Amino acid sequence: MIRQAPHDPALLARLRVPAVPSSLRLVRRVVRESALIAGAPEAWADDLVLAVDEACQNVVRHGYAGGSGDLVVTLSRSPAGDGVVTEILDFAPPVDPARVRGRDLNDVRPGGLGVHFIEALCEEAGFAEPPEGAGNLFRMVKRFAKADDEG
């Protein structure tokens, strides 16, 4: 069912795709263009693309545990206009946030980098209360650098 949501002037884009690897390319395109529309520099937009891709991968890889489902990516301007808020919603069984953590970078092995990338690239990242009927809501805030932080 499609309903008209209340007008949200901060909304940049909302994308609902199947939670499969081949959806991620489309997610990346939408994230990048949304960040640029919000006024982000190119390199900043590329960093947000990686962080959101990694968060969506967690849903694709672990969320539905072999079953199928969708993920909904919502990108908005942050309330203070100083960055972009990304929310990733799924309809999978609830995850235990304690099990989602990065690895020690000194331990060189193939896995465990995605969560590290998310934490390195976003000022805030974590699970939030999902709306009724949904599974998990992962929320990330990435802020533009202040002018005196550059360089």
Place this chain on the structure above:
Amino acid sequence: MTVDITSRGGARVAQLSGEVDLERSPAVRRALLDALGAKAPLVVDLSGVSYIDSSGIASLVEAYQTARKQGTAFVLCAVSPAALRVMQLARLDKVFDIRATLDDALAAV
């Protein structure tokens, strides 16, 4: 995304290009591990990589570890700015042997 494996002298050269993401990294992983099966030095040219995520980096790490175990050289070269950014985030730019050009890498193996 494509991965082309060629022979240059005694070494194998794997040329990756495009977006190495969750959809495509399994093919990259297989191609690199297959190439290492020849027990020859492996050079991975990343000049054409426009995007790489943690799954693509994991494929490189697995190839790197396989090469170390069997005692063959594993060198990355011509790493694109997009790929270098991700390697720096993972602090793997100090772990991998990275050379500026393909010729530099071939001279090193």
